[in-house]
Amino acid sequence: MKAYLEKINAFIAHLDTATLAALENVTVEKQFRKGDYLLQQDEICRYSFLIIKGVARKFYLQNGKEITTELFFTEDLAVSFRSYTLQNPSHEFIQALENITVTVTDYTAFQKAKNAFPKLVTLDLMMTEYYTMWLEERLFEFHSLDATQRYLKLLNEHPHILQSVQLTHIASYLGISLETLSRIRAKI
Amino acid sequence: MKAYLEKINAFIAHLDTATLAALENVTVEKQFRKGDYLLQQDEICRYSFLIIKGVARKFYLQNGKEITTELFFTEDLAVSFRSYTLQNPSHEFIQALENITVTVTDYTAFQKAKNAFPKLVTLDLMMTEYYTMWLEERLFEFHSLDATQRYLKLLNEHPHILQSVQLTHIASYLGISLETLSRIRAKI
DNA sequence: CGACATATTGAGATCCATCAACCAATGTGG
DNA sequence: CCACATTGGTTGATGGATCTCAATATGTCG
Numbered sequence: 001m002k003a004y005l006e007k008i009n010a011f012i013a014h015l016d017t018a019t020l021a022a023l024e025n026v027t028v029e030k031q032f033r034k035g036d037y038l039l040q041q042d043e044i045c046r047y048s049f050l051i052i053k054g055v056a057r058k059f060y061l062q063n064g065k066e067i068t069t070e071l072f073f074t075e076d077l078a079v080s081f082r083s084y085t086l087q088n089p090s091h092e093f094i095q096a097l098e099n100i101t102v103t104v105t106d107y108t109a110f111q112k113a114k115n116a117f118p119k120l121v122t123l124d125l126m127m128t129e130y131y132t133m134w135l136e137e138r139l140f141e142f143h144s145l146d147a148t149q150r151y152l153k154l155l156n157e158h159p160h161i162l163q164s165v166q167l168t169h170i171a172s173y174l175g176i177s178l179e180t181l182s183r184i185r186a187k188i
Numbered sequence: 189m190k191a192y193l194e195k196i197n198a199f200i201a202h203l204d205t206a207t208l209a210a211l212e213n214v215t216v217e218k219q220f221r222k223g224d225y226l227l228q229q230d231e232i233c234r235y236s237f238l239i240i241k242g243v244a245r246k247f248y249l250q251n252g253k254e255i256t257t258e259l260f261f262t263e264d265l266a267v268s269f270r271s272y273t274l275q276n277p278s279h280e281f282i283q284a285l286e287n288i289t290v291t292v293t294d295y296t297a298f299q300k301a302k303n304a305f306p307k308l309v310t311l312d313l314m315m316t317e318y319y320t321m322w323l324e325e326r327l328f329e330f331h332s333l334d335a336t337q338r339y340l341k342l343l344n345e346h347p348h349i350l351q352s353v354q355l356t357h358i359a360s361y362l363g364i365s366l367e368t369l370s371r372i373r374a375k376i
Numbered sequence: 377c378g379a380c381a382t383a384t385t386g387a388g389a390t391c392c393a394t395c396a397a398c399c400a401a402t403g404t405g406g
Numbered sequence: 407c408c409a410c411a412t413t414g415g416t417t418g419a420t421g422g423a424t425c426t427c428a429a430t431a432t433g434t435c436g
Contacts, residue, residue: 121306121310125316135327136269
């Protein structure tokens, strides 16, 4: 599946200059400071954020508790998918966990660019497919792995995660309590 | 989100005749009998199956046990997404749970049609987005709902499911044991 | 009817959550 | 620079949700 990311990057690299220019035209580089919100609940997700450097997370509130649903690392595209796609108010937040650098793409501008440059539709499709496969993988984890296995898999995929994401968020992301995570770690 | 399905149908309804013809050219109607496999493990998923009538399921094997990952009803598109997208061998099966009618679309033919008729790329994107939002919803269920809540939600979304899907498959789909499902049902 | 698949029920074990106490590191105001 | 609050993490005790195994019941179909 990592291979598919390379395919996407190759696809971008081989775009004609006009399409590439159109793509670059709708993106801006931007910085956020640790703790900043890239998106707040009830806002419409009007931008996608490609992480250049740093870590962010996506979460929502359930009875006042934060449920972390996704962690974003370098090369990940941070959006609230549903809000972005439907241009509806989001029930999710996106927050920088460190000072981060991102390239911001405006939804409306990108849609217009897609109309003018059809290859961008293909690109959009490929990126969506990639996210979809990732989601299926994550669903598999919840369906078939216990807490320890999920933690080990995460560690395996992101060996340096402990340096940038606190255990509270990791536990929430794994769908377990902080205490359980702590005990899992103690046992290893 | 149901609204998005309508948007997709409206999009299809308003396609120009040439594109529409191209779309119809790559699909065939077909029947399967109860128990038949639309896709087997290790096969490449070379077709998508739009369910016209009947019910099917997708599952994989884990230590010889069948884990049902998705149930397909009328208007659903039955594919092993990853296998279909990457044209890799599938680790999933797709099986008819009743005698079903589907429209089969050939992957390669559809890709070619997309090259000739760009609006089909947009259609593909929309359908993928729809599936993606569905996946996010399902992930939310695993992340935040207990077994009883998941069952009630499923019943609510598919009131007639008990007539066509046996409890064994429903339990597996919900990520719980058959016994637990039986007890949940007894309590209601 | 007999046979096989499907579902229910009971008992015990296991995983994980919750609540509470405690600890360590960090930061802040006086 | 110290006292103390705050945040993040650990550890212990207990209970609840769910699993597993086994026995029983209820189909369903040749």
